[in-house]
Amino acid sequence: MRLDDRLGRPLHDLRVSVTDRCNFRCVYCMPKEVFGHDFRFLERNELLTFEETSRLVRLFLAAGVEKVRLTGGEPLVRRDLERLVELIAPMPGLRDLTLTTNGSLLAQKARPLADAGLRRVTVSLDSLDDDVFRRMNDVDFPVGRVLDGIAAAEAAGLAPIKINMVVRRGMNEESVLPMARFFAQRGHILRFIEYMDVGHSNGWRLDDVVPAERIVAMIDAEMPLEPVPANYPGEVADRWRYRDGDGEVGVIASVTQPFCRDCTRARLSAEGELYTCLFAVSGHDLRAPLRDGEGDEALAARIAAIWGARTDRYSEQRSAETAALPKVEMSRIGG
Numbered sequence: 001m002r003l004d005d006r007l008g009r010p011l012h013d014l015r016v017s018v019t020d021r022c023n024f025r026c027v028y029c030m031p032k033e034v035f036g037h038d039f040r041f042l043e044r045n046e047l048l049t050f051e052e053t054s055r056l057v058r059l060f061l062a063a064g065v066e067k068v069r070l071t072g073g074e075p076l077v078r079r080d081l082e083r084l085v086e087l088i089a090p091m092p093g094l095r096d097l098t099l100t101t102n103g104s105l106l107a108q109k110a111r112p113l114a115d116a117g118l119r120r121v122t123v124s125l126d127s128l129d130d131d132v133f134r135r136m137n138d139v140d141f142p143v144g145r146v147l148d149g150i151a152a153a154e155a156a157g158l159a160p161i162k163i164n165m166v167v168r169r170g171m172n173e174e175s176v177l178p179m180a181r182f183f184a185q186r187g188h189i190l191r192f193i194e195y196m197d198v199g200h201s202n203g204w205r206l207d208d209v210v211p212a213e214r215i216v217a218m219i220d221a222e223m224p225l226e227p228v229p230a231n232y233p234g235e236v237a238d239r240w241r242y243r244d245g246d247g248e249v250g251v252i253a254s255v256t257q258p259f260c261r262d263c264t265r266a267r268l269s270a271e272g273e274l275y276t277c278l279f280a281v282s283g284h285d286l287r288a289p290l291r292d293g294e295g296d297e298a299l300a301a302r303i304a305a306i307w308g309a310r311t312d313r314y315s316e317q318r319s320a321e322t323a324a325l326p327k328v329e330m331s332r333i334g335g
Contacts, residue, residue, distance in 0.1 A: 003063045005276075005310035012232075012264035014065045016053060018081060019270050020332045022074040024102050025138040026126075028166055028195055030331045032138055048272045050080075052290055054087035056268060059300050061093040063307070065266075069098050069122075071334025073270070076105040082116035089117025098122065100164070100334060104141060106149025114156040121153045122162040127175035128182055136172060150188070161188045167210045168195040176210075180219045184247035191237050191250040196278075212253035216240060219249060235262075254278075260313040267333040274303070275333050277312035283328065 003011045021041050025032040048056070057068060068088060075081060089097055098120040099113065106123065113121075125146055127133045133143040153161055163183055167173055176192065183190040192215045195208050219225060219240075228239035228248065236259060237250030253259075267275040272287025284306045289299060 001062060001064050003304055003307050005307055007261070007311060007313075009262070009310070010264055011060070011064050011266055011307050013067045013069070013266070014057065014060045015069045015071050015265060015267045015334050016057065017071050017073060017268065017270045017332060017334045018053070018075045018078045018084065019047065019073040021077050022072055022102070022331060023077055023104055023139065024074065024141065026136055027138055027171070028136075028168055035331070042271055046271050048270065048287060050084040050087060052272070052287070053084060053268075056272070056286060056290070056299070057088050058091055059296060059303060060266070061091055062300065063303055066093065067096040067098075068094060069100060069334070071100045073331055074102050074104070075099055076101050076109050081109070082112045085113055085116035085118050096120070100124065101149075102137070103146035103149035107145070107152040110149065110152040110156040110158060114158050118158060120160065120162070121158045122164055123150055123153070124164045124166070126165050127172045128178050129175055132172050132175055163188055163190045164193055165190065166193045166195055167215060169208045169210050173210050176215055176218055177222060180223060180249060184223065184242060184245065187247065189248050189250065191252060193252045194255045196254055209255050211256045212238070212251035213256065215251055225249070263312070266307065269333050274306055275328060276306065276310045277314050278333070279314035280312070280328055
């Protein structure tokens with residue numbers, strides 16, 4: 001089954017947030033000035049249960065989704081996450097089951113997740129410089145423990161491992177080349193992400209964005225690159241390969257080079273809200289009909305109607321007015 005939106009974009013990817021909580025306070029995502037001790041996170045009963053989540057995932061797979069990514073918040077702070085992986089991994093139609101994590105708990109969790117059926121991980125890491133990394137995560141977390149988690153994921157067979165680096169001018173652009181050198185030698189795929197205006201609490205300014213074109217030029221000047229075709233239509237990263245080796249980097253340029261026309265991603269928040277855009281102002285409640293006893297056929301029709309009405313093109317239409325809208329926080333729906 002292929003389910004298209006009003007612009008002819010098929011539903012292909014589903015990102016599932018399992019919690020709105022995180023043990024980091026990254027300055028571009030969950031600044032502690034906003035997400036402090038008094039911030040109200042979701043209560044346990046507000047979260048979808050693993051059984052509720054897996055039921056919705058099954059319906060999305062029947063609607064054409066092939067790739068499912070577990071996100072947060074930080075998904076590994078959700079207790080017994082491997083049980084959800086066990087429920088989803090064997091589902092018909094699923095071609096890829098992966099997880100995005102800050103890596104802080106990955107050393108302990110990599111093996112149980114792999115045993116449960118997880119196939120790959122993406123690790124967010126914004127610098128190898130310990131001082132820079134601690135300033136960015138703002139909880140004084142050392143980079144060495146994230147590297148330990150990456151090593152554990154590799155040992156568990158959760159490969160290929162992707163490393164995501166958000167680049168923010170004045171904070172970590174000097175880490176671009178050291179990151180490229182380090183991961184090129186280790187065979188992991190490094191992806192650079194332009195600092196985005198997700199949510200309304202990170203103080204985003206266009207002046208803080210380091211354009212993807214600049215990032216590629218910095219690397220290419222020392223480690224020559226050549227472009228690589230996308231793995232599939234709608235892939236968010238522009239891919240580049242090192243000319244003198246097998247390593248690969250990618251850039252995600254939703255600010256300077258919007259890719260809305262190929263966007264195939266839906267996002268399910270931890271409390272069961274369906275979002276059709278990373279920059280959405282509001283979502284569509286699936287938890288209420290789910291808990292009210294709505295059957296699979298009716299829920300599937302509800303999902304189809306939401307996606308079928310989709311016209312989102314935020315990045316292509318970005319303006320001073322749209323950037324100021326009170327959009328959903330990235331910590332609620334993942335990246």
